[in-house]
Amino acid sequence: MNVIIDAFGGDNAPDALIQGLVWALETREDFNVILIGEETLLNSKLNKYKYDNKRIKIVNAREIITNNESPVEAIRIKKDSSIVVGLKLLNTSSDSDVFVSAGSTGAVLAGAVLLLKRLEGVSRPALAPVLPTVNGSSAILIDCGANSECKPEMLLQFGKMGSAYAKAIFGIKNPRLALLSNGVEAKKGTELIREAHKLFQVDENINFCGNVEARDILCGNYEVIVADGFSGNIALKACEGTALMMFSLIKKGIEKGGIRAKFGYLLLKPVLKKIKHTLDYNNQGGAVLLGLKKLVIKAHGSCEADAFKATILQAVSLNELKVTERISLELTGFSV
């Protein structure tokens, strides 16, 4: 199989990406890579590494879409950008199933929606990152920003796609699913959420456990949390911001706390480092866009080499787990 990679996506591309790629190639031998970007530059960067050059093919793309551009417009205009070239190749290639990019989230989403085919029964694809939870398990939050405006039926589809994804990546049979709302009662929430709640309640193919408040997203009681893309994005980023704030407060406190605090920090460092590692959702790989015939993985824009390595290996593994096929079966009612 081939993983198609946007070599110019993210703040640290292409250097950190190439380092991560070489590490990923060293870790597993059963995949090849198509690297999309400015060929001469990529070749000169790759020349610094030792790797099996039969495993990397470069496809030239001379443009880059930045975060400051209107995503839809950029996809339409920049035909020679790494995102557009990569997605078009993914759409037509018979031996490539995954595209990885750390570039503009809006452009990756817009490009995927415009250039790739949807699975049967899917009205809109959804972005589904995997979050760490307090008890060490993981939870899928779907949708996290692909669809700001949703309909109840879309949320039900997100739930089914999330369930199939949870079954595949967590290896469980009956993932617990909850609907993000501002209260656990069925009457709570916007009209969208209340209508979606009713659809979930009568669907026998999913293990619906009711509404969940944002306070309990990370509690570990649910494997799938369904949200409209706007609320899911708010929830995800509020969690991220709070975790960053706490680390910043700890750092400031240690700096101001004199020798006592500094010595305490040295002793407690392994514990704090482990927590940072747990909470850093880069370590869980990128967020996968579910609902298309091919997989698209959006890595965090500030990805470092190790996160790129993790995301590339995630791409190989998701392909192996036949995530797309499983979602397709779930949506047509033939799930295993």
Added chain:
Amino acid sequence: MNVIIDAFGGDNAPDALIQGLVWALETREDFNVILIGEETLLNSKLNKYKYDNKRIKIVNAREIITNNESPVEAIRIKKDSSIVVGLKLLNTSSDSDVFVSAGSTGAVLAGAVLLLKRLEGVSRPALAPVLPTVNGSSAILIDCGANSECKPEMLLQFGKMGSAYAKAIFGIKNPRLALLSNGVEAKKGTELIREAHKLFQVDENINFCGNVEARDILCGNYEVIVADGFSGNIALKACEGTALMMFSLIKKGIEKGGIRAKFGYLLLKPVLKKIKHTLDYNNQGGAVLLGLKKLVIKAHGSCEADAFKATILQAVSLNELKVTERISLELTGFSV
């Protein structure tokens, strides 16, 4: 002035509440209290404390509204509940300006909307907690759950009320205001947010700084963050849940980390305790419902005595700062 207090709201009422009340009475001498609840029980509890009994008046109310009841129905049926009796008294009393309750959020909100008069120009009141930020300043998040469904004009009103509130409690002239969305660009968000963005942009009476992502709510760059009640609630609770998760992970890590980690914790304890204190928004008092002719403060349901004390003193102080009058002037364009 009188503060009217729901003596039977919250998980720890009435015991923690009475302790907090006695502490508050000891701290300031320039206010009195009307305590709403079962008279005989309250008298027997109060008898254990020394306090100036001229400062507390008890008004009997024999019913309690629980979290498990439908708020609107409970307000209509339980006429003798501490929330209904307290709010009705607030509405008619000439020397009482604030009602404090740690009871069911839904019931307090529904009761306030049904039983109190709105300020001129306000279509719906909004809940506005004060959050800590990473640089030690505070930010008002409005609305946090009073209105799940909003219109753009409502968000503009929330912005004006939040600005007036920020001027009053932070003592600043030109509070920076941002609109919660899933991206900083004006085009981002739901239709509601995009339309509200346009209204904010052309209003010269507020210091609109654009959209803010949930990641940056706690960054300290804005004094007022405007959200529809559903998203605001998601953001608030996601922040709260993440902070709780991190403390839980630190605790677990220390328990498992052997003597080294335990000793490190002892040394770092003052730093961690201070962070816990900073992040605990109970220390900032309760969330104020803005937009009514009288103030209603919703304390956290799990309030302990010190949080009750803080909330009662907050009530006195908000009355002193003439928050209601200032909001009224802001809404009619005569703000100072």
